[in-house]
Amino acid sequence: MIYPQLDINLSTIKNNTEVIVNMCRKHDIKISGVIKGFNGLPKVAEKILEGGAMNLASSRIDQLQKMKGKNIKTETLLLRIPMMSEIEDLVKYCDISLNSNKETLEKINEMAKKPNKTHRVILMRDLGDLREGVFKRDEFIELCRYTEDLENIYLEGIGTNLSCYGSIAPTRENMIELSETAEKVEKEIGRKLDIISGGGTTTLPLVYRGEIPEKINHLRVGEGIINAMDLPKYWDTDIEGLKTDTFICKAQVVESNIKPTHPIGKMCVDAFGNKPVYEDKGNRKRVILALGNQDTGDSKKLEPIDERMKIMGSSSDHTIVDVHDVEREIKVGDVLEFKLFYQAMLFLTGSRYVKINYID
Secondary structure (H helix, E strand, O other): OOOOEEEEEHHHHHHHHHHHHHHHHOOOOEEEEEOHHHOOOHHHHHHHHHOOOOEEEEOOHHHHHHHHHOOOOOOEEEOOOOOHHHHHHHHHHOOEEEEOOHHHHHHHHHHHHOOOOOEEEEEEEOOOOOOOOEOOHHHHHHHHHHHHOOOOEEEEEEEOOOOOOOOOOOOHHHHHHHHHHHHHHHHHHOOOOOEEEOOOHHHHHHHHOOOOOOOOOEEEEOHHHHOOOHHHHHHOOOOOOOOOOOEEEEEEEEEEEEEEOOOOOOOOOOOOOOOOOOOOOOEEEEEEEOOOHHHHOOHHHEEEOOOOOEEEEEOOOOEEEEOOOOOOOOOOOOEEEEEEOHHHHHHHHHOOOOEEEEEO
16 A cells, blocks of 8 residues: 555535535526646546536646546636736637736737637636735726727626635625626626626635625635535535545554653754744654655644544654544554645645545
């Protein structure tokens, strides 16, 4: 056996997609399935489509190109504003993209003329999270008006991003602002927009509580499907039917000892230049796993399936787990299992040191 391993439960991913899609359908909201969190693994992407997602979305063009190469029948949406250097590939492999500035739109329009394509765009409005998007409403409407006149671009809709950089939560108030912006854009261009995209997974609580404005008809969801633990933990939203066993990490024990819980000697920094704070709990039983932050990004984003285990910390290649309260003996060679939060899933699925197993 090769460790660490990552078990991916495909039937659970399809189930979770169906739960989210059906909940959103009641509010006339369609879902783009975001595949970037698991590095665009085609077998997982296919289950999201089978679960009812309208298309597949990623911030990486090569992941969307892979979908086309695998002959997966879907439209593709680029989530990150395209770089000037990748616009030729954008036009070739992406049907829709998120955009926020005139120069990029002009370049897309120019590149789309050669193959005589029409590239569809969703223009982004910044509602306070301060990542991408036009901040002032008047400037945003002007950009929409300008885009409408570009021959090889179709203004598919408008959208916003929240909670990814500035930690600003989607609320009914900022969704109403997006809806009102859409109405002004529609009046300006003389037609209805196809998509009003109200964000991603963090907007699902508004849908769940029935607080989403009627004008919002699209969300970009990945985390809520493949990391169902995040919604109750961070957003106090427990959607019935979602399962949490989508991704299970298995790591092998390489040492088992009783040691002090507070390091001994002059304190400096850890392997990553941080100064951790340690709580002295005396001597406790702990194990070391052959798994580290190079694999997980942050070992604290693992959740032991056995709740009596506690992750103490990690370096690049070792993770230390407190197993003092576990009744069974844990020996060298044993395998411990963990559920994943988003960051750990992102790193583990992208690591060449992790063996992936698909479970139907």
